[in-house]
Amino acid sequence: MEITKRLLFLDDIRYPIEAYHYTKQDIFLRKDWHIVRNYEQFVNRILEKGLPEMISFDHDLADENYLKQDSQEFVEKTGYDCAKWLVEYCMDNYLDLPQFYCHSMNPVGKENIESLLKNFKNL
Numbered sequence: 435m436e437i438t439k440r441l442l443f444l445d446d447i448r449y450p451i452e453a454y455h456y457t458k459q460d461i462f463l464r465k466d467w468h469i470v471r472n473y474e475q476f477v478n479r480i481l482e483k484g485l486p487e488m489i490s491f492d493h494d495l496a497d498e499n500y501l502k503q504d505s506q507e508f509v510e511k512t513g514y515d516c517a518k519w520l521v522e523y524c525m526d527n528y529l530d531l532p533q534f535y536c537h538s539m540n541p542v543g544k545e546n547i548e549s550l551l552k553n554f555k556n557l
Contacts, residue, residue, distance in 0.1 A: 439486070471495070476516045
């Protein structure tokens with residue numbers, strides 16, 4: 435029987451132990467993280483397995499996620515898009531938001547994700 439991993443780590447390149455090195459958060463030392471690398475994997479994992487107990491977000495999920503030339507649109511979906519989807523999923527299904535952390539090194543992206551999730555949690 436597979437043990438369902440209850441921690442979800444969203445990052446296109448890093449692993450939880452790498453996030454521990456710069457955050458010093460002990461949660462990243464746990465071995466039961468399930469790693470997803472992009473928006474589609476993030477959504478599919480939650481739809482298939484349900485909400486984890488905790489999600490750690492990165493913002494920049496691929497080189498292509500940077501702004502299109504002469505536009506304010508991202509080419510690829512970011513961790514912020516994942517957070518927006520999560521909020522809508524929780525609202526649509528009357529679920530509480532899981533615990534979350536944002537390990538992104540992008541300060542603006544990190545602030546955007548944290549603000550969105552904290553505002554929803556405080557509704």
